[in-house]
Amino acid sequence: MSENVLTMKDITMQFGGVVAVNSLSLEVNKDEIVSLIGPNGAGKTTAFNVITGVYAPTNGSVLFNGKEIIENYPRGKMKKLYAGGERGAYKNHLEPTPDKITKLGIARTFQNIRLWKSQTVFDNVLIAKHLRRTSNVFSATFRLNWKEEKRQREEVSELLNILDLYDVKDELCTSLPYGRQRRLEIARALATEPSLLLLDEPAAGMNPQETEELTSFINKIRNDFKLTVFMIEHHMDLVMDISDRIYVLNFGALIASGTPAEVQSNPDVITAYLGEDKDA
Amino acid sequence: MEQILTKHTLIDANKKRDMIVGFSLLALLFVVLSILEHVLPRTSMLFTVLKKGAIYALVAVSMNLLNGFTGLFSLGQAGFMMIGAYVYAIFTIPVEQRKAVYQYFNGGIIQFSIPVIPAMILGGIVAAIFAFLIGLPVLHLKSDYLAIATLGFAEILRAVFQWDKLGVVTNGSNLLRKYPVFKSVLFPFAVSGVCIAIIVLLINSTYGRAFKAIRDDEVAAEAMGINLAHHKRLAFTISSFFAGISGALLAMFQTTIQASQFKSAMTYEILLIVVIGGIGSVTGSCISSFLFIACSEWWLRFLDNASTYIGTFHVPLLRPGFRKVVFSVVIMLIVLFYQKGIMGEHEFSVSRMLQFFKSLPTRIKNRKQKKVSTEENVDSPDEYEETKDVTK
Numbered sequence: 001m002s003e004n005v006l007t008m009k010d011i012t013m014q015f016g017g018v019v020a021v022n023s024l025s026l027e028v029n030k031d032e033i034v035s036l037i038g039p040n041g042a043g044k045t046t047a048f049n050v051i052t053g054v055y056a057p058t059n060g061s062v063l064f065n066g067k068e069i070i071e072n073y074p075r076g077k078m079k080k081l082y083a084g085g086e087r088g089a090y091k092n093h094l095e096p097t098p099d100k101i102t103k104l105g106i107a108r109t110f111q112n113i114r115l116w117k118s119q120t121v122f123d124n125v126l127i128a129k130h131l132r133r134t135s136n137v138f139s140a141t142f143r144l145n146w147k148e149e150k151r152q153r154e155e156v157s158e159l160l161n162i163l164d165l166y167d168v169k170d171e172l173c174t175s176l177p178y179g180r181q182r183r184l185e186i187a188r189a190l191a192t193e194p195s196l197l198l199l200d201e202p203a204a205g206m207n208p209q210e211t212e213e214l215t216s217f218i219n220k221i222r223n224d225f226k227l228t229v230f231m232i233e234h235h236m237d238l239v240m241d242i243s244d245r246i247y248v249l250n251f252g253a254l255i256a257s258g259t260p261a262e263v264q265s266n267p268d269v270i271t272a273y274l275g276e277d278k279d280a
Numbered sequence: 281m282e283q284i285l286t287k288h289t290l291i292d293a294n295k296k297r298d299m300i301v302g303f304s305l306l307a308l309l310f311v312v313l314s315i316l317e318h319v320l321p322r323t324s325m326l327f328t329v330l331k332k333g334a335i336y337a338l339v340a341v342s343m344n345l346l347n348g349f350t351g352l353f354s355l356g357q358a359g360f361m362m363i364g365a366y367v368y369a370i371f372t373i374p375v376e377q378r379k380a381v382y383q384y385f386n387g388g389i390i391q392f393s394i395p396v397i398p399a400m401i402l403g404g405i406v407a408a409i410f411a412f413l414i415g416l417p418v419l420h421l422k423s424d425y426l427a428i429a430t431l432g433f434a435e436i437l438r439a440v441f442q443w444d445k446l447g448v449v450t451n452g453s454n455l456l457r458k459y460p461v462f463k464s465v466l467f468p469f470a471v472s473g474v475c476i477a478i479i480v481l482l483i484n485s486t487y488g489r490a491f492k493a494i495r496d497d498e499v500a501a502e503a504m505g506i507n508l509a510h511h512k513r514l515a516f517t518i519s520s521f522f523a524g525i526s527g528a529l530l531a532m533f534q535t536t537i538q539a540s541q542f543k544s545a546m547t548y549e550i551l552l553i554v555v556i557g558g559i560g561s562v563t564g565s566c567i568s569s570f571l572f573i574a575c576s577e578w579w580l581r582f583l584d585n586a587s588t589y590i591g592t593f594h595v596p597l598l599r600p601g602f603r604k605v606v607f608s609v610v611i612m613l614i615v616l617f618y619q620k621g622i623m624g625e626h627e628f629s630v631s632r633m634l635q636f637f638k639s640l641p642t643r644i645k646n647r648k649q650k651k652v653s654t655e656e657n658v659d660s661p662d663e664y665e666e667t668k669d670v671t672k
Contacts, residue, residue, distance in 0.1 A: 052503060054499075054503075097502065097507070097508070097509075098502040098503050099502050099503075099504075099505045099506055099507045099508070100507075102505035103505050107503075107504075108503055110499075110503075114497050114499060114500040114503075115500070116492065116493045116496035116500065116501075117496050117497070118492065118495075118496050118560075118625065119489075119492065119493070119496065123489060126486075126489065127490060127492075127493045127501075127504065127506075128504045128505070129486075130486050130487075130489065130490045130504075130505065130506055131504065131505030131506065133486055135486065137482070137485075137487050137514055140482075140485040140486050140487050141478065141481050141482045141485050142481065143481070143485070149486065152486075188504060189504075192504055192505050
């Protein structure tokens with residue numbers, strides 16, 4: 001097996017008395033496309049938010065390329081309230097902000113599109129290049145960084161060309177049709193130069209044809225940008241088509257994992273999520 | 281594809297032309313101002329308005345950098361202006377005058393003075409340092425809470441500057457005076473112009489784009505690798521630096537200063553200018569600051585004159601203070617009819633104006649056609665069809 005890119009170890013996320021994710025452990029290997037599925041409220045997006053640093057987990061750790069990036073244990077109020085598993089296995093407190101994690105090479109998209117609404121398509125992608133700058137505020141203001149700026153603009157143009165968005169680069173991002181806004185969000189994530197791409201329901205709100213296009217699109221960017229993809233999705237056709245492996249989450253806990261075929265025939269998954277009369 | 285490319289080069293050419301025209305307009309403005317100074321008497325109300333307008337334009341733009349471009353609703357601007365004004369005054373009062381100014385404090389403890397420009401920059405730097413320190417605890421607050429916190433800090437600063445124990449430096453609650461001032465209207469215009477130009481450069485740089493991203497969507501900005509704490513602090517500090525410089529200018533304009541002048545009402549005035557001009561528009565802030573100052577100081581003055589006669593008719597209602605009533609009504613009307621301010625989020629540019637007037641006839645013509653075919657307009661805007669027709 002190839003090397004692990006992302007490892008989640010015993011991640012528990014508890015909000016007050018509610019355990020949203022309980023002792024979730026999973027691995028994403030290099031160049032894989034891995035999907036996380038499960039019914040609404042199963043804790044999928046919470047798991048994503050833990051990986052990207054939006055929430056600090058209540059317990060557990062996350063490793064990226066073999067290096068520990070996030071770790072926490074029940075502290076403060078959670079000492080008494082903690083109801084998750086694996087208590088006492090973790091001792092460190094490592095809680096980086098989302099921007100630090102993005103800088104390491106994990107980029108994400110959002111379930112509800114979160115583009116910068118007053119900006120053009122081009123600027124949306126260009127702003128995502130900001131974190132790879134070498135200039136400081138002084139050199140940027142007085143344009144001493146013009147070489148870098150020019151290079152970044154060329155890179156953005158190239159990226160937009162590859163993702164088939166160059167023709168609308170000066171349009172306001174909100175004027176794009178829904179499918180292209182999703183694509184732009186992926187372009188923006190790619191501009192941060194990630195090695196792991198997290199897609200939170202990339203096909204939400206898309207019609208069957210657009211979903212089909214998305215399948216080939218995800219495969220294409222995976223190959224072109226040498227990415228590992230970890231995604232949350234509800235469209236089973238897409239998930240079964242594209243995933244190398246699948247993890248199934250229900251009520252915050254992992255109930256199954258494996259190849260699409262294995263997961264599809266798993267009785268627990270069928271009762272919890274897929275439904276009895278699924279004929280796919 | 282070709283069409284798209286030509287469209288982009290067209291936009292670039294327009295930008296360049298705008299810059300050239302803009303700079304020549306500014307140069308023309310300076311020439312006109314210097315001519316006016318020779319023609320009109322120095323005491324003319326016009327100069328008062330122009331001087332104060334230029335100063336308020338700078339502080340309004342600095343506030344816009346924060347409120348309009350970074351989305352931080354801060355109300356500390358008057359406090360930072362006060363710091364700039366005080367630092368400037370304290371360090372530039374000539375040594376031989378200090379005895380007279382600090383008459384209750386044995387001439388104060390500072391017994392040297394520095395030149396005007398370094399003192400102004402120092403005023404900005406001290407304001408920026410204060411902003412940095414204040415920003416550490418409060419900048420993670422959201423909207424209204426941040427506004428209240430910064431307003432509170434500005435009030436605290438004002439009280440501290442009036443404190444007797446600090447009198448050897450700040451002269452307590454007494455006036456600071458006899459520091460060097462400007463006479464020509466060109467000085468505040470030049471200083472404000474340079475500062476606003478720097479702010480515009482910042483806004484159009486990669487940092488400015490990051491600020492706008494924070495304003496539009498904080499969560500997305502952070503997820504795309506923009507360090508929120510760092511960038512917010514940066515915007516807050518830079519904004520305060522320029523507020524400090526405008527404070528120094530205000531000190532020069534008024535010839536005497538006192539901490540009690542820098543009330544929160546002053547911040548509201550600046551906020552009003554920003555809102556009227558358009559939150560997120562630099563040129564809007566500039567235009568509205570001149571309009572605001574002209575209205576409040578000059579154009580509406582006649583309303584305060586109780587004994588106004590047209591022929592033999594005694595105009596009713598006019599009395600001292602009536603100006604403020606009319607002024608408030610005018611502001612309400614502006615807010616009602618221009619909900620996004622005079623300029624909205626746009627910038628004034630010559631090519632925009634030209635385009636607007638050029639496209640007026642075609643717009644009216646197209647209005648009927650647009651209803652029939654909406655698809656074509658997406659790919660080819662109106663101006664395009666015009667140029668194509670010409671080449672044919």
